[in-house]
Amino acid sequence: MAPHCRYSCDTAAQTLEWISAINDFLRPYMFLLNDHVVNFFKDRLWESIDKQWMNCLRKESVENLLKIPSGIVQDNWPASLKEFILTSRSLVLPREQVExxxxxxxxxxxxxxxxxxxxxxxxxxxxxxxxxxxxxxxxxxxxxxxxxxxxxxxxxxxxxxxxxxxxxxxxxxxxxxxxxxxxxxxxxxxxxxxxxxxxxxxxxxxxxxxxxxxxxxxxxxxxxxxxxxxxxxxxxxxxxxxxxxxxxxxxxxxxxxxxxxxxxxxxxxxxxxxxxxxxxxxxxxxxxxxxxxxxxxxxxxxYNLLSEEGSQNSGSQCGFPVSEGAKLSGLSLGKSARDLACQSAERWRSLTKDAALQNFELHAFRAAFQMVLNRYYPEILTTSPSIGRQGKALRRQQQRRVLQNNLHVDKRTSLPLVATWEKCEMERSCTTSNYSEAYQGAYSCC
Ligand SMILES: C[S@@+](CC[C@H](N)C(=O)[O-])C[C@H]1O[C@@H](n2cnc3c(N)ncnc32)[C@H](O)[C@@H]1O
CATH class of the missing domain: 3.40.50 (Rossmann fold)
Known part of the structure; x- marks a missing residue:
């Protein structure tokens, strides 16, 4: 059974207590949060994970692995692993659908x-x-x-x-x-x-x-x-x-x-x-x-596009954290953690075994490819800031060109107010850095 949340946002003090509990929980795992999943092999991330956990999870069925983000644990798992999963679940903001x-x-x-x-x-x-x-x-x-x-x-x-x-x-x-x-x-x-x-x-x-x-x-x-x-x-x-x-x-x-x-x-x-x-x-x-x-x-x-104090895309008003309380608690996420926030635990749970295996394979192949890039083409990793498929961006560029050539806009109704923006950072990043798009089974977005 998934645990019930014991925190609330009913008062400012309770909200801060929740934020602080999240912060305490995350702190020992920042090395994982700050590293992108594509670097799993390159940075030998598995070596920093508890050996007992690795041995146990390696033998686990796909179905049970998919239930982890929903806080569902198995009796035979090590106590520390069960505690980790249940605590993380108890800190999650509730996402139940309201009537x-x-x-x-x-x-x-x-x-x-x-x-x-x-x-x-x-x-x-x-x-x-x-x-x-x-x-x-x-x-x-x-x-x-x-x-x-x-x-x-x-x-x-x-x-x-x-x-x-x-x-x-x-x-x-x-x-x-x-x-x-x-x-x-x-x-x-x-x-x-x-x-x-x-x-x-x-x-x-x-x-x-x-x-x-x-x-x-x-x-x-x-x-x-x-x-x-x-x-x-x-x-x-x-x-x-x-x-x-x-x-x-x-x-x-x-x-x-x-x-x-x-x-x-x-x-x-x-x-x-x-x-x-x-x-x-x-x-x-x-x-x-x-x-x-x-x-x-x-x-x-x-959420990966949220700006954060000290991050590359931060301006005078950062997107995260929006609350003074979170700011005071020193909670910072970083790009990789914000990428992870685009994953949808609810959808993992309803993935079929085949779709899940395909997602796992995609992750593994992409991480292996990152090793190849790192060893033979290190300049690509440093010069190209975006991780993921460029295909969608290219397709959009082509469609745009075709539309611009063919479209006749009625001046009476269209674009009464135009502040040209073509260089706006947002569109570029929306279309090119959506690494998680590749994992459509688990990714919850537009
Ligand atoms: C994911 S799309 C959603 C489009 C539409 N609302 C829908 O659901 O079909 C996000 C849209 O927001 C626009 N956008 C992103 N950042 C923006 C900004 N700072 N100002 C204005 N538009 C922005 C993008 O150009 C894009 O069309």
């Missing part, structure tokens, strides 16, 4: 038609269907008129919120390519519904291309949006974000901030589906700092 209908009594999940779901796989359809209904329910209960879809990608969520739930939506994404696809897709959907319903005044999400690098930038954007009485399309010049955009939009705002002292008037909801790395943290910070933002609904992802 949505109990939390949001006015929730009604509409089944989406094939026009809105075109291009989505089953997983995306399920996520968008449910999240859109949650956002609508929260917008209704908080009396919010406008939704900002942060990291909107191709606008799947934004389009459902607009066309299915008739909400005013602004879809922000750092990638101009995604912005163009979102606008073109929304136009197609609009045409279809306009012809079907004979209604020419359908809500279409506004598409905005900008790289949100700080809560100040998102606040400035929300301010500008709220100052529009009738929600006309925004022009870039109306949002005084200063120069240059490519440096995170972190500039003084010259307009008086609406995000300060008013409890009345227009309000917003921030929504994000798979808002990568720091983006989810920026949304939380903006929510805390801006009264007019009544709610934040965010599904985070790509």
């Amino acid at each position: 949505l209908q109990m939390m949001l009594p006015n929730l009604h999940v509409a089944s989406l038609d094939t026009v809105l779901t075109q291009g989505m796989n089953m997983k995306k359809k399920h996520e968008v269907e449910t999240l859109a209904a949650v956002v609508r329910s929260i917008a209704e209960s908080t009396g919010s008129q406008t939704i900002i879809d942060v990291g909107a990608g191709q606008g799947y969520l934004a389009q459902v919120l607009s066309f299915q739930y008739n909400l005013s939506v602004v879809a922000i994404d750092a990638s101009s390519h995604h912005g163009a696809v979102t606008s073109a897709r929304a136009e197609r959907i609009k045409k279809h519904y306009a012809a079907k319903t004979k209604n020419a005044h359908l809500n279409v999400p506004q598409t905005v291309t900008c790289c949100v690098m700080s809560s100040d930038a998102l606040k400035a954007f929300s301010d500008a949006l709220l100052q529009k009485n009738d929600f006309e399309p925004l022009e870039m010049k109306e949002i005084d974000l200063g120069e240059p955009y490519l440096e995170g939009l972190e500039v003084e705002r010259k307009k008086p901030s609406l995000c300060s002292n008013s409890n009345m008037g227009p309000s917003l909801v921030l929504a994000g589906l798979h808002a990568c790395g720091d983006l989810s943290v920026t949304m939380l910070r903006t929510f805390i700092e801006c009264k007019e933002i009544k709610a934040v609904v965010s599904i985070g992802c790509c």
Whole structure:
């Protein structure tokens, strides 16, 4: 039986106690956390693992190995191994699914038609269907008129919120390519519904291309949006974000901030589906700092992309840790630990034996390849910062080129506000360093 969690976040003191227990537990194993799994052979990591544990686990069935992250141990295992697994499990944040209908009594999940779901796989359809209904329910209960879809990608969520739930939506994404696809897709959907319903005044999400690098930038954007009485399309010049955009939009705002002292008037909801790395943290910070933002609904992802104090990608506002308590406790993770955080223990448990063996093999081959690189091509290891498949990134580049050659964007509806970002670090890292993508059976992400 998996152990019950004995910690809670009910009070600040209890939360700090939990953080401190995690810190104490991790400290002796930092050498493992700080080393990437691809270096398992190269750095002879197994040599630092308890011999008894290794002997026992070597003979264990695949099925039982897959249950370890869920805190399920076998009677014949060494006591120290059982204690390690049970303690680690007792420190994990609970991830049980809550009954949505109990939390949001006015929730009604509409089944989406094939026009809105075109291009989505089953997983995306399920996520968008449910999240859109949650956002609508929260917008209704908080009396919010406008939704900002942060990291909107191709606008799947934004389009459902607009066309299915008739909400005013602004879809922000750092990638101009995604912005163009979102606008073109929304136009197609609009045409279809306009012809079907004979209604020419359908809500279409506004598409905005900008790289949100700080809560100040998102606040400035929300301010500008709220100052529009009738929600006309925004022009870039109306949002005084200063120069240059490519440096995170972190500039003084010259307009008086609406995000300060008013409890009345227009309000917003921030929504994000798979808002990568720091983006989810920026949304939380903006929510805390801006009264007019009544709610934040965010599904985070790509924890490996979180910036951390002292890490290469850290800016003025780091994504981790977001809490002062965690900062004071001295808890630091590092890139490899954040990569590990993308693994989903829940999905290990439901993997079939064949899929699990294939994943184990992939890990072993990749680690063996790392040894070859290390011995014969050491310069590749030092000059190439990304671990993993480049194929997806290359495919996207090719698709982008084809789209750019073929796409004719309607100027009336697309990209009313463009802060070109093509060099934005985020997209590059999203597409090239997702090592864990290779292990799809166990990896929980976008
Ligand atoms: C994993 S995708 C999710 C897309 C979409 N929400 C979905 O679920 O289909 C994350 C998106 O966030 C965008 N993004 C990442 N960091 C960003 C930032 N700092 N500012 C704006 N967009 C960002 C990326 O360009 C990408 O399209």
